[in-house]
Amino acid sequence: MNEEVTWDEGSVARLWMEPRADDDKYSRGVVGVIAGSEAYPGAAALVVSGAARAGAGMVRYVGPMRAQDLVLQHRPEAVVHDPGDAAERLPRAQAWVVGSGVADYPEQDAAIGAAMASGTPLVVDAGALETVAKARAAGSREASADRVLLTPHEGELMRTLNALRHDVTVTEVRADRAGYARLLAETARAAVLLKGSTTIIASPGGGVVTLPEAPAWLATAGSGDVLAGVAGTALASGLAASDAGACAAWIHARAGAIAAGMTGPAPTVRRFHGHPIVALDIARALPAAIASLPRD
Template sequence: MVTSSEIDASGVAALWPRPLPDDDKYTRGVLGVVAGSDAYPGAAVLSVTGASRAGAGMVRYVGPRRAQDLVLAARPETVVHEDADAVDRLPRVHAWVVGSGVSDAPGQDAVIGAVWAGGLPCVVDAGALEDCARARHSGARATPAEKILLTPHEGELVRALAAIRHDVTADDVRADRAGHARLLAETTRSTVLLKGSRTIVAAPGGASWELPVATPWLAVAGSGDVLAGVAGALLAAGLDAAEAGVCAAWAHAQAGALAAGDDASGPDGRGGPITASDIASALPRVIAALRR
């Protein structure tokens, strides 16, 4: 298990999965992604790309045709599936990422419900957070707390708590980010990654971890979609939710700093503007540096 003293390069390096000579694409971890929509197809591309760049052996994408086409154009190694087919028989994977960019998509919602019922490790983001909070709060917990990672930003945390009748404001969350992350973790029996300049990972039982302050250049559209993909790849490789959350957030922050400029780590905004795609592109260099 990750400890607070390990949130640095050496600690992350000790946990990050490394391929072995006898590995193949299946043993390295197969990730399923239910993301994107007709309204937000780019979320699918970014989640899949984050997972691929973080080392997933294979990524299977489930979503609408427009998003499938964009995913294949950006990442032709991805295997794509239709919603209707996936509901009847979920693709064989080791873990899932669900919710990034999902909006008013009954077909994807049905797949997400099947994913939760299946009990595999799962990252839950954006459009799936409130439904997941309600389901787990009511006792539907096929996936154990140490294998499910909820990844809200501040506003999503407020809405997820409201969905289970904890009425808090954004100001309340800002005043005690760790406390409210732990509240969602306890009431849903899930591990929670609260995104922000200082990301917090909280597990049921009171354990929590604070990441170093990240470059503010990370605050761009799609950044969280990439992060969800990275965390999903780590879950698929066998890490537990807290380990995957801490390692993904650390590598994501390092990739943002590298993309923005080598001196762009920390809160002062040195460096220059980046996009979510730039973050994903920098991930292999961050991971390669861990090997050294």
């Protein structure tokens, strides 16, 4: 079935979690993050900030000391873990976000492997995309297809498909974004969030969700790391991967519009209105984006 759905604020409002009186930090969702590196510590802080500001009850971070220090500088409420310890005994989480900014750190790679093997829902970004997609294509699917969300941009989608022996160029991806997102979803048996000015979420089986065009100011370094954190929070709340991706993309776009000083009820506004933003501005605007959702 090749069903195509357009996502709007009503779709998000129906699904986005709201804490109950009897909730605690664990029942609200614990997000584990394996991201960042000595070379790219900022990715760790951005993913953790995205998850925390989107409403996770707790965020656990696994990574090298330099990245741990930066995470705690920005998010002192985060709980940090040594990668070697996490690889041997994975901390409990309702969802893991893996791959953003990871680089050549065997203990962290082992922790990502432990998260994959645990069967816990996964958001997979950047440096973990090829590893996870190849493993799932080969039949290693401890988490079901509706509990894994891959979040490539067009170049990463091309490279991941090439790693899976599908010969494709970026030009071809741009000409048929939904088609190639579907191809990766089918091959890896996972939902795929293809980032861009118009975000597409494809599911195995052919379903596609299309988001409204997002503000162009979101095209800034680290924006995708924040999005991965938001998606982790959505997945940890119990949403299916495609719904988590669609909700996260809508809220991320709305936060970008708020951070850029744009007005209006939806993420989509005229391209050249507003002002420049950086990734942490998006994270800081997430609570306001969530507060803007219509509630009964």
